Amino acid sequence: MKIDHSLPLEYSTKQNDQNIFGFWVFLAAEIMLFATLFTSYFTLEHRVGNGPSGSEIFEITPVLIETLVLLTSSFTIGLGIHAMRIGKQKAMLTFFAITLVLGLGFLGFEIDEFITYIHEGATLQTSAFTAILMMTLGTHGAHVTFGLFWGAGIVMQIKKRGLTPETTNKSFIFSLYWHFLDVVWIFIFSFIYLKGMM
Amino acid sequence: MDFLDRFAVPNPSIAIYASMVAIGLTVVAIFAGLTYFKKWGYLWREWLTTVDHKRIGIMYLISALIMLFRGGVDAIMMRAQLAVPDNKLMDAQHYNEVFSTHGVIMLLFMAMPFIFAFMNYLVPLQIGARDVAFPRLNALSFWLFFFGAMLLNISFVVGGSPDAGWTSYFPLAGNELSPSVGTNYYMFAIQISGLGSLMTGINMITTIIKMRAPSMTLMKMPMFTWSSLVTNLIIVTVFPVLTVALAMGSMDRLFGTHFFTTTNGGMDMLWANLFWVWGHPEVYILILPAFGLYSEIISTFAGRNLYGYKSMVASMVIISALSCLVWAHHFFTMGQGPTANSFFSITTMAISVPTGVKMFNWLFTLWKGKIRFTVPMLYSIGFIPLFVIGGMTGVMLAMSAADYQYHNTMFLVAHFHNVIIPGVVFAMLAGLTYYWPKMFGFMLNERIGKWAFWLLSIGFCLAFFPMYITGLDGQARRMYTYSEATGYGALNMVSFVGAGIMAISFAIIVYNVYYSVRYSPRNISADPWDARSLEWATHTPVPEYNFAITPNVASSQAFWDTKKKGHELFSGELEKIHMPNNSGVPFIMGAIFFVWGFSFIFSLWIPAIISTIAILVCLVLRSFEVDHGRYISVKEIEETEIKLRGVN
Numbered sequence: 131m132k133i134d135h136s137l138p139l140e141y142s143t144k145q146n147d148q149n150i151f152g153f154w155v156f157l158a159a160e161i162m163l164f165a166t167l168f169t170s171y172f173t174l175e176h177r178v179g180n181g182p183s184g185s186e187i188f189e190i191t192p193v194l195i196e197t198l199v200l201l202t203s204s205f206t207i208g209l210g211i212h213a214m215r216i217g218k219q220k221a222m223l224t225f226f227a228i229t230l231v232l233g234l235g236f237l238g239f240e241i242d243e244f245i246t247y248i249h250e251g252a253t254l255q256t257s258a259f260t261a262i263l264m265m266t267l268g269t270h271g272a273h274v275t276f277g278l279f280w281g282a283g284i285v286m287q288i289k290k291r292g293l294t295p296e297t298t299n300k301s302f303i304f305s306l307y308w309h310f311l312d313v314v315w316i317f318i319f320s321f322i323y324l325k326g327m328m
Numbered sequence: 329m330d331f332l333d334r335f336a337v338p339n340p341s342i343a344i345y346a347s348m349v350a351i352g353l354t355v356v357a358i359f360a361g362l363t364y365f366k367k368w369g370y371l372w373r374e375w376l377t378t379v380d381h382k383r384i385g386i387m388y389l390i391s392a393l394i395m396l397f398r399g400g401v402d403a404i405m406m407r408a409q410l411a412v413p414d415n416k417l418m419d420a421q422h423y424n425e426v427f428s429t430h431g432v433i434m435l436l437f438m439a440m441p442f443i444f445a446f447m448n449y450l451v452p453l454q455i456g457a458r459d460v461a462f463p464r465l466n467a468l469s470f471w472l473f474f475f476g477a478m479l480l481n482i483s484f485v486v487g488g489s490p491d492a493g494w495t496s497y498f499p500l501a502g503n504e505l506s507p508s509v510g511t512n513y514y515m516f517a518i519q520i521s522g523l524g525s526l527m528t529g530i531n532m533i534t535t536i537i538k539m540r541a542p543s544m545t546l547m548k549m550p551m552f553t554w555s556s557l558v559t560n561l562i563i564v565t566v567f568p569v570l571t572v573a574l575a576m577g578s579m580d581r582l583f584g585t586h587f588f589t590t591t592n593g594g595m596d597m598l599w600a601n602l603f604w605v606w607g608h609p610e611v612y613i614l615i616l617p618a619f620g621l622y623s624e625i626i627s628t629f630a631g632r633n634l635y636g637y638k639s640m641v642a643s644m645v646i647i648s649a650l651s652c653l654v655w656a657h658h659f660f661t662m663g664q665g666p667t668a669n670s671f672f673s674i675t676t677m678a679i680s681v682p683t684g685v686k687m688f689n690w691l692f693t694l695w696k697g698k699i700r701f702t703v704p705m706l707y708s709i710g711f712i713p714l715f716v717i718g719g720m721t722g723v724m725l726a727m728s729a730a731d732y733q734y735h736n737t738m739f740l741v742a743h744f745h746n747v748i749i750p751g752v753v754f755a756m757l758a759g760l761t762y763y764w765p766k767m768f769g770f771m772l773n774e775r776i777g778k779w780a781f782w783l784l785s786i787g788f789c790l791a792f793f794p795m796y797i798t799g800l801d802g803q804a805r806r807m808y809t810y811s812e813a814t815g816y817g818a819l820n821m822v823s824f825v826g827a828g829i830m831a832i833s834f835a836i837i838v839y840n841v842y843y844s845v846r847y848s849p850r851n852i853s854a855d856p857w858d859a860r861s862l863e864w865a866t867h868t869p870v871p872e873y874n875f876a877i878t879p880n881v882a883s884s885q886a887f888w889d890t891k892k893k894g895h896e897l898f899s900g901e902l903e904k905i906h907m908p909n910n911s912g913v914p915f916i917m918g919a920i921f922f923v924w925g926f927s928f929i930f931s932l933w934i935p936a937i938i939s940t941i942a943i944l945v946c947l948v949l950r951s952f953e954v955d956h957g958r959y960i961s962v963k964e965i966e967e968t969e970i971k972l973r974g975v976n
Contacts, residue, residue, distance in 0.1 A: 144538075148461045152534040155564060159526060163568035166605075170572070170587075170598060177593030179586065254585055258593035261585040265576070279944075283951050300951075 133295060138215055140302040142295050153303045157310050164314050167266045171322065179257035184326030187252050193323050196239045197315065203232035204312040211305045219293055223285060226301070229308065230281045233274055240271050263322070270318060273311050280304060334930055338488045338508045339421045348485045377910040379463035382870055384470050385449030386767060389760070391474060392442040398481065399438050400834060402430035404827055407791070411824035413812040423808035424491040425484065425510065431494025435610070436518060437477040439748070442756045443617040444473070444528055447556045449767065451532060453863035453870065454550045456541030456879040461534035463908040464950075469524040469531065471918025476521025479925050483513040487930065490514035493806065495603060496577070498588035498596040503581055509929050515578040516925035522570055529563030532556055543880045547641070550861040550884050551627075551634055555620025558644045559613050562651065566609040573602035582931060597662065604655035612651040614748070616644055618755030619686060622708045625762055626690050628859045629705040630697030633885055636689040643682035650679045660728040661735045669728035676726035680719060687712065702857070703777035707758035710785050711750045718746030721796065736806075739799025742792045749788055757784075757837070765856045769869050770848040776840040783833035790826025794819035860888040865897055867972035873905045876965050905960045917946045 133142045141147055175184065210225030244264070247253075252260045284304055288297050337344055362368050375383060405426050409418045418426065448466065452459055460466050483489045488508040492501040501511045536557045540549070549557075576587040577599065586594035627634040634640065656664060656672040690712060699705065721743040725734055734740055757780075765771050795803075798816045810816050854868040865887040866875055877898040882889050889895035920942045927936035 148534055148538050151538055152461060152530055155530045155533050159530065159564045159568050162565055163572060166569045166572040166602065170576070170602070173598055174587070174593065174595060177595060179592030181592070254579075254583060256586075256592070258586045258589075258595060261576075261579070261587055265579070265585075279948075280951075283948060287952065 138298075139293060139295055140214075140298040146295055146299040149299055150303060150306075153306055157306065160310060164266075164269070164317070167262070167269060168317065168321065171262045171266050174258040174262045175326075177258040179259075181256035181260055182250065182252050183259065184263070184322070185328075187247055187250055188323050188327050189246075190323070190327065192239050192243055193319065196236050196243075197319050199232050199236045199239070200312055200315050203229045203236070204309055206232065207305045207308050211302060214293060214298055214301055217293060219288065222293075222301075223288060226281060226285050226288075230278055230285070233278050233281070233308075237271065237274055237278070240267065240274075243267075266318065266322065270311065270314055273307075273314075277304070277308060277311060280307070334509070335486050337485065339419075339425075341422060343422075344484060351485060372912070373910070376915045377467075377912045379459070379467045379908050379910055379914075380872060381448045381452050381460050381463065381466060382767075384466055385445045385447075387470055388441040388445035388448060388473070389767075391477065392438050392445060392756075395433050395438040395441070395477060397834070399430050399434040400831065402426050402433070404831055406430065407820075407824040407827040409808060410810075410820045412821065413810055413814070413817045415809055418808060420808045421491065424493075424806070425489035427806055428490045428493050428496075428510075428514075429480070429484065432480060432490065432514065432518070433477075434748075435494065435614070436521060437473075437480065439614045439752050439756075440521075440525060441473060441477075442752075443559070443614060444469075444525075446552070446617060446621065446756075446759050446763070447528070447532055447559075449763065450863055451535060451553055451556050452539070453866065453874055454553045454861060455536060455539060455544060456862055456875055456881070457535065457539040458873050458875070458905065459908065460531050461539055462531050464911055464914060465527050465531050467911065467914035468917060469528040471914045472524030472527070472921060473521045475918040475922040476517045476519075476524065476925070479520065479922055479929075480513055480517035483510060483517075487513070495600075495607070497603075498577070498580070498599045499590050501577065501581075501599075502589055512578070512581055512929040515574050515581065516929050519571065519574045519578070520921050520925050522567055522574070525563055526567040526571070529560040529567065532560040533564065536560075541879050541881060543882070544886075547638070548881055548884050548886075550863075551623035551637070551640060552617070552620035552861075554641050555616045555623075555644060558648045559616045562609045562613050562616075562648050565652065566606045566613075569602055570606035573599060573606065576602075578928070582928065597659075600659055600662065601655065604658045605652070608655045608658065609648075609651040611744075611748075612647060614752045616647065618752045619644070621755045621759040621762075622690065622711060624859075624861060625704045625708045625758055626693050627885075628762075628857055629700045629702055629708075630694045631700075631858075632693055632697045633860075633888075634689070635692035635695075636685075637884060639685055640689055643685045646682040647679060650675055650682075654679065657726055657728070657731075660731040666728075673726055673728040677723055680723055683719060687716065702761075703772070703774055703781060704758040704762035704857075706778065706781045707754040707761075710781065711754045711758075714750035714754075714785070714788070715747060718743060718750065721746060734799065736804055737799035738795040738803045738805055741805045742795035742799060745792045745795075749792070754784075757781075762857065765852055766854075766863065766868055766870065769852070770844060770850050771852060771856060772840050772844045773848065776836060776843060780833045780836040780840060783829055783836065787826045787829030787831075787833055791823050791830060792826070794822045794826075855887070860885040862886045865890065867969075869972075871968050871972060873907060873960055873965070876902055876905075876969050902962045902965050904962055905965065906957055907960060908957045909955055911955075913946060913950060917943065920946065 132144070135142065141150065206225045207229040210222045210229060213219075213221035213225060244267075247260070247264075252263075254261055254264050281304055284297070284300050288301065291297055362371060375387065378384065405418065406423070409415050409423060448460070451457075480490075488510045490496065490510040490513055491508070492506050492511055492514075496511060496514055499505060501514075536549070536553060576585070579585040580587050580589060580594075586592040588594055588596050588599045590596060623634050623640065653675045654672055656668060657676045660669050660672070690708075694709075701709075721739070725731055725740065725743055761772050761777055798819050801816070803810060803814070803816050810820075852868070854866065855864045857864075861884065862879060862881060865879065875898070877900055879886065879897045880899060881897070882895050886895070886897060890897045920939050923935060924939035924943065927933070927939060
């Protein structure tokens with residue numbers, strides 16, 4: 131394994147460089163996935179059948195808290211990657227842990243939101259609108275859930291193996307994924323919640 | 329017994345019972361054979377756990393050929409049913425199942441693996457790389473495809489085949505009108521193999537962008553590699569759309585959601601749109617690598633550089649962009665209004681311009697060339713006029729006003745077979761013959777191959793040209809029979825005869841493989857066709873590491889430069905080579921995905937949850953695994969090189 135010390139650790143081998151590039155291509159596919167969900171959402175948005183519409187079930191307060199929690203987690207993982215670049219393993223792990231806790235908090239709010247919807251009679255089977263709403267939110271939520279396990283795995287590996295070309299590469303890729311989920315959430319917040327409440 | 333009832337086939341017939349027996353006997357024979365010849369260890373070590381792009385390519389190739397025969401049998405059954413009016417060979421339900429599986433298998437489980445076979449085998453060789461960027465992911469892609477294909481193929485003996493067409497339009501494909509599990513098979517089998525295709529897309533793009541030999545700029549890549557790059561960009565763009573559409577369709581069928589239903593706000597046309605947003609680019613995913621193969625073959629056997637390299641690249645990029653803007657031409661008659669129809673009509677016709685550019689480039693490559701009429705060249709030359717006919721009927725179909733006459737008739741069936749068979753199937757057979765010596769170390773017999781080519785071409789014309797006429801006359805597609813008064817009988821009989829000749833031609837190709845395995849000389853050179861691009865510059869059989877020294881190229885015809893202009897391809901010292909380790913995890917994950925899909929298809933929730941967890945466990949294990957690969961020492965490389973050079 132040739133290590134090029136002029137580059138940051140996460141880019142230092144050829145395989146690392148390929149991993150990061152490949153992950154960007156994967157994110158392009160993810161953009162298409164969420165774009166399809168959004169397109170379907172806009173198509174089905176007003177097709178509520180006998181069920182409630184968006185303005186009847188959306189509540190701004192929990193959504194705003196969710197948004198702030200997730201945006202903060204994107205900031206803390208950025209700090210984590212910065213700490214990693216300057217070789218401060220302990221600071222990095224702390225920021226990663228904060229990120230994951232915030233992610234968990236976000237997920238808690240989202241689960242609570244789903245339960246509220248179901249109590250209000252907006253279940254997966256109610257109408258085309260509720261189905262696409264829950265599928266879009268659910269796909270994002272599933273990504274966050276997956277990210278929590280992934281991030282926890284990376285924290286464990288760094289504790290065990292330290293900052294190596296492999297572990298830093300994984301952490302950097304994970305940070306790309308986490309930022310991406312944040313971007314998707316901004317679209318969900320703007321075009322599903324705010325648009326729906328207007 | 330209630331539990332087992334769900335696995336019974338809803339519309340059994342003698343053919344299905346016979347297939348059950350045949351499948352059972354084949355499985356027993358394979359297991360017995362492997363045990364008797366003590367090949368289990370060999371199979372596991374050399375094939376099931378391999379991450380070598382060349383072996384994965386060969387496994388794709390074998391799977392594609394097997395699926396070609398499965399789909400071909402479906403085709404013969406359909407033509408036999410339609411050969412005479414009021415035929416009673418099959419009933420309507422059986423016919424629906426046969427044309428649905430024929431379409432799914434031929435497109436997704438025959439043509440797709442066929443192009444992946446060539447991409448896997450050729451791209452790393454053409455760019456001077458040692459493997460793809462993510463070898464283990466590549467193995468996973470293959471096994472997901474393989475188990476997806478197996479899942480669809482057990483449908484007709486366990487629970488019933490899909491019967492809503494390969495497009496599976498809702499509401500026909502909904503629970504109400506398709507109550508059997510057939511459409512569940514469609515949703516999950518395609519979902520699983522689609523995941524594999526997406527991974528291949530990511531893998532190939534990374535390979536081509538990041539792993540080319542240092543001297544190979546983008547515009548020095550061989551044309552097949554360019555076509556693979558463009559194709560994989562389309563794959564990454566559109567396969568996620570299919571993923572979402574299939575997920576929604578599955579949820580409609582399994583969890584009672586209302587995405588595509590006709591009640592509670594559901595919108596059936598959303599499926600048609602999403603399906604074709606993927607489905608139309610999908611046909612370009614198949615045809616562009618075929619164009620790449622034709623470019624390689626035509627330039628080799630015309631003895632000339634490919635004419636218009638830059639315009640070839642540009643036209644492929646333009647085709648890929650336009651391919652994503654034409655999807656609504658599949659349903660001009662479904663009422664989206666004249667504005668939308670005009671837009672999609674124009675974009676569709678615009679695609680014929682870059683395609684025409686490619687046609688002229690091939691013709692100009694042939695111009696003044698010393699053409700050698702070998703089997704791969706015959707397919708390539710046969711492709712040009714036949715594909716142009718198919719393309720022109722495509723432009724006819726693209727005119728939205730006129731399409732009201734052609735829509736859902738045999739004219740359409742004739743059109744898309746006329747582009748897919750001379751376009752994709754001819755390319756695959758040409759590529760198979762052309763690269764056979766590189767893959768297996770001996771040539772296929774030319775004389776038998778020419779018989780197969782001529783019979784296939786004649787059979788193709790007889791089978792599909794009459795459909796243009798019956799289609800214009802009003803014969804609908806997907807109808808299991810027609811009355812004598814319609815007068816379609818004679819032309820349908822001609823089609824049946826044509827289909828029979830095509831079947832004979834495929835049998836001859838199989839015989840050719842058998843004949844060549846037995847009698848073909850083994851002491852051939854590594855460059856039996858006097859070819860031009862980099863993949864021919866290495867030894868035959870290709871060593872595991874492809875190139876002992878990373879090649880230094882000067883043009884897209886690197887090997888030709890070496891032979892004719894004295895360009896030095898390999899310079900420098902041997903160094904130890906890093907290679908990835910084999911792994912059984914991709915195979916095991918594929919098998920778990922099979923169980924996962926099967927459990928969802930039959931709503932078996934406990935195994936569904938267990939297999940989901942098992943998939944996640946595989947991911948965790950992979951993440952925690954420490955695997956730095958292995959090195960091949962300089963001494964070992966030297967020994968291999970001396971041994972292989974002795975052969976040549």
